[in-house]
Amino acid sequence: MAAADSQRILVWLRNDLRLRDNPALYHAAEAGQGVVAVYVLCENFIERHSTAPARLDFVRRHLVQLQADLAERNIPLVLLRVRRADDIPHQLLTLARREGCHSLYFNAEYPLDELDRDRDVAEHFRRHDRHYKRFHDRVILPPGQVRNGQGEPYQVFTAFKRRWLQLARELPMVPHGLPAVQPDTLGQVGDAGVPLEALFQGIHLKDLSALWPAGEEEALRRLAEFADGPIHDYKNRRDLPAEAGTSTLSPYLAVGSLSPRQCLNAALTANEGRWDEGSDGVTTWISELVWRDFYQHVTVDFPQVCKNRPLQSHTDGFPWRSDEDDLNRWRRGETGIPIVDAAMRQLLETGWMHNRLRMIVAMFLTKNLRIDWRQGERWFMSQLIDGDFAANNGGWQWSASTGTDAAPYFRIFNPVTQSERFDPDGRFIRKYIPELAKVSSRQIHQPPPVSGYPAPMVDLKASRKETIALFQQLNGSPSKG
Ligand SMILES: Cc1cc2nc3c(=O)[nH]c(=O)nc-3n(C[C@H](O)[C@H](O)[C@H](O)COP(=O)(O)OP(=O)(O)OC[C@H]3O[C@@H](n4cnc5c(N)ncnc54)[C@H](O)[C@@H]3O)c2cc1C
Structure with a gap:
């Protein structure tokens, strides 16, 4: 000792x-x-x-x-x-x-x-x-460093990003290496702490090791593989859930087996050191790393988001619905809207969901079912292998039109249109909904009655109209346009 x-x-x-x-x-x-x-x-x-x-x-x-x-x-x-x-x-x-x-x-x-x-x-x-x-x-630029001319935090992402880029490119972005080897006489701690088996005893665990091998070697391997090619196509493929167009590094960034600086460094190397020109894929991917920093900053600058509160206080009084049956249908991927169901089943099966789909299912829950975004936020955290409070809360508040730089309340995604656009041949839908395997690509986004698959649980047009009308009634609500 x-x-x-x-x-x-x-x-x-x-x-x-x-x-x-x-x-x-x-x-x-x-x-x-x-x-x-x-x-x-x-x-x-x-x-x-x-x-x-x-x-x-x-x-x-x-x-x-x-x-x-x-x-x-x-x-x-x-x-x-x-x-x-x-x-x-x-x-x-x-x-x-x-x-x-x-x-x-x-x-x-x-x-x-x-x-x-x-x-x-x-x-x-x-x-x-x-x-x-x-x-x-956890971030490339620490909270508090990215401020506007008045010394205030940014609420709009594009302005945040502009300032972020000015500041970040002045800094050395070379990641630290391995920690130095310590004198071996100091390496013993006797019987302090508990063994690993006891650490997790009685705690519910779900083994997804086949999909998500652990460790920083694996994280660095994935990063190198992505930066070696797919990153250059990121802008074109990032919205297509049937393709492997994104890095799938989020679980590693969430538990920190990878640092955002290592990611930025790999991206810059792939783009010969250029930050906002050169490869479109690289510059778009760097933007996502900035979004990641942005939401971490929001949690510090607007701590109400950590207290189950909306960032935009005027949305506090929005009449969200609470309906356990509807919520459960969404959770299980049984809404009758194929792209939503495929996405929710991807989450249940893999612990991860494609970004475009996260936005689609979050909009569907909040704007078509009008269920409280906090229910969705919580469900995501209970399932995601990459669960991260800042990114998750930011994504939910964006979708619910309650957050920073959020989607305007009147711009509601239509999940069927999104499906036609981003999964045109229904490849992603078929992967997760075998009941629809035989439905044609033309019909799969809005299928005819199929045995074993539910009819849509909500009228998309009517529910959209109703939600917009309720948002318009909120005091302080920004006007349309
Ligand atoms: C409702 C909702 C909930 C979300 N919950 C989480 C969450 O719990 N954890 C999480 O890491 N991301 C979350 N995101 C952001 C995003 O969906 C994931 O980071 C992305 O899908 C991860 O896949 P990837 O690693 O292939 O990303 P890539 O597209 O390769 O992006 C690279 C990295 O940038 C970061 N990033 C990308 N997009 C965003 C974003 N919009 N906001 C913040 N960071 C981003 C992630 O760390 C990601 O790994 C959420 C988005 C929405 C709309």
């Missing part, structure tokens, strides 16, 4: 489950006095945030690899399980004392619950004469 006056550093890993380009880990290892890593599973966070069993299993599989990879660098990984977030400060301090760690390093997380948790931990360490250091790895 380490001496009490040791200068080791405790690194608290959360959604940054990688060795490379991990600022907290990298800087702790540079100090050269020994590093102990810790991962804390909080039961209450899992319940409150409806974390998907597929995502939890993905984390579990990452931890297996991480423990082995860290051990090769003489960095032990201690696993702790707590009931409530309130237990974390004490547990971390006890571990720090026991292992002779004078400082705690971690990478920031931005939703309110996480900020509160981290403030409590930092305060506890300060009170007990230990240091802490917070780094930024």
Whole structure:
């Protein structure tokens, strides 16, 4: 066991489950006095945030690899399980004392619950004469840095992106390498923490390892493969769910086996260092990375979104419906609208859904069924392997016309038109709805009665009209056009 006056550093890993380009880990290892890593599973966070069993299993599989990879660098990984977030400060301090760690390093997380948790931990360490250091790895530009001329946060994405590009291109974008190997005499932590099996004992897990192998090697392999070719076609293929036109890196970015800086770096390399010219595919993909940063910034600048509130307060009074039967039909992919059902079944089967489809099903739930977007947000979190509060909340509030730079309430996607446009031959629909396998491509978007497949549960035109009328009645609602 380490001496009490040791200068080791405790690194608290959360959604940054990688060795490379991990600022907290990298800087702790540079100090050269020994590093102990810790991962804390909080039961209450899992319940409150409806974390998907597929995502939890993905984390579990990452931890297996991480423990082995860290051990090769003489960095032990201690696993702790707590009931409530309130237990974390004490547990971390006890571990720090026991292992002779004078400082705690971690990478920031931005939703309110996480900020509160981290403030409590930092305060506890300060009170007990230990240091802490917070780094930024979840975003390319940290919240607070992208401001307009008045020093205010942006609410409109295009203006945010313009400023973001000005700032980001001035920065070195070379990711950190591996953390330095630590002196091996410091590598033992005895019986601290719990074994991996106990960490997840009694917690519902869903194994999707065949689709989503874990680990940073896999994440980097996928990134390299995408940046080596498909990225250049991204602009043309990104909206076609039947094609492998997007990177499918979101699960790896969500648990942090990949950093957004590594993504940006690979994209820039593929485009000979150019940010907003050259390959259309690359510049469009960089825009998506900026959207990702944008929503992380929104959670900090507009914390009401973390409290189940709409960003645009005038939409607070919108009469959302609550109908468990309708909600369940949507959840199960039994709405009778093929593109919606195929998308919802893709989510159930693979833990992931194509971006175009996320928008279609979210609009359908909020604008045609008029069910509260928070129900959809929660269901997504409970199923997505890439569940990320900021991106998910941003996507839902965009679709519900309650958020930043949201879809105007009168511009409602028609799922049938979307289907005809983005899945023209019905290839994606047939993959997930075998009942419709024999329906012609012309009819598949709005099929005639087929045995075993439901009729549409809602009249698309009438429900659209009704929703627009209700939005128009809201006080402070922006006028059409
Ligand atoms: C209702 C709704 C809910 C969503 N929930 C999530 C979520 O929980 N987690 C999540 O990571 N993304 C979410 N998104 C955003 C987007 O759908 C996914 O990031 C994307 O489909 C992931 O696939 P990909 O990795 O192939 O993306 P690519 O198209 O290859 O994009 C690269 C990366 O950019 C980021 N990105 C892309 N689009 C967006 C976006 N609109 N907003 C924020 N980041 C983006 C992702 O990290 C993605 O991996 C949601 C979108 C909507 C409309």
